[in-house]
Amino acid sequence: MNNSQAYNQWAEQYDSNNNKTRDLEAIALRSVLAEREFEHILEIGCGTGKNSVWLKDRCTSLTGLDFSEEMLAKAKSKIPDAHVDFRWADIRQPWAVPDGHFDLVTFSLVLEHIEDIEFIFAEVRRVLRPGGTVYLGEFHPFKQYLGSKARFEMENGDVFVLECFNHHTSDFFAAAKKQGFRCADLQEWTDNDDEHGGIPRVLTMVFV
Numbered sequence: 001m002n003n004s005q006a007y008n009q010w011a012e013q014y015d016s017n018n019n020k021t022r023d024l025e026a027i028a029l030r031s032v033l034a035e036r037e038f039e040h041i042l043e044i045g046c047g048t049g050k051n052s053v054w055l056k057d058r059c060t061s062l063t064g065l066d067f068s069e070e071m072l073a074k075a076k077s078k079i080p081d082a083h084v085d086f087r088w089a090d091i092r093q094p095w096a097v098p099d100g101h102f103d104l105v106t107f108s109l110v111l112e113h114i115e116d117i118e119f120i121f122a123e124v125r126r127v128l129r130p131g132g133t134v135y136l137g138e139f140h141p142f143k144q145y146l147g148s149k150a151r152f153e154m155e156n157g158d159v160f161v162l163e164c165f166n167h168h169t170s171d172f173f174a175a176a177k178k179q180g181f182r183c184a185d186l187q188e189w190t191d192n193d194d195e196h197g198g199i200p201r202v203l204t205m206v207f208v
């Protein structure tokens with residue numbers, strides 16, 4: 001099963017199962033982007049719309065891309081707003097969106113599934129307006145070093161582990177820097193009830 005098929009299976013329970021990373025990243029995004037308003041937002045790997053429900057009230061248009069039809073179906077049923085457009089796309093291929101259009105591009109828990117992040121940041125550079133902002137909120141590399149990966153329990157009770165790639169914090173920095181971005185903010189987010197000595201769960205970075 002590839003990642004697209006896996007997310008199609010995961011979609012039914014994605015919003016309801018116990019998932020500390022999903023919940024913490026939602027808090028992080030809302031905190032990092034608080035008080036900001038945007039015109040056109042591009043949300044990469046929008047999934048079931050966990051963050052779209054918040055982002056849509058802070059812009060005049062929101063475009064969400066994802067390669068899981070079932071995750072997208074959940075997002076569409078949750079958010080019927082006319083200014084929101086959810087589209088199927090594999091973001092490892094050139095994105096079918098206009099050049100220089102967006103003033104915010106977001107990534108939430110998606111880049112761990114992408115091997116070539118240099119290609120991703122090149123696409124961000126192409127589609128972002130001059131002066132635009134990039135937000136990423138990713139599973140913290142420290143957790144990855146300990147062997148944690150995105151996983152879910154299938155209907156038959158087996159646990160399926162998705163294909164993931166480890167990116168160091170410096171890899172994100174370097175891929176963004178190569179496109180002329182500057183890191184304007186970096187935060188590490190830890191569970192309130194952390195029982196592992198405070199190892200951060202989520203990394204957020206903002207590039208401008």
Ligand SMILES: C[S@@+](CC[C@H](N)C(=O)[O-])C[C@H]1O[C@@H](n2cnc3c(N)ncnc32)[C@H](O)[C@@H]1O
Binds near residue numbers: 109
């Ligand atoms: C862990 S979910 C995160 C969803 C949402 N951003 C959130 O924070 O809840 C990862 C999402 O990335 C999508 N995804 C992974 N690889 C992708 C790819 N190559 N192209 C498009 N979407 C991808 C998956 O389908 C899934 O919806």
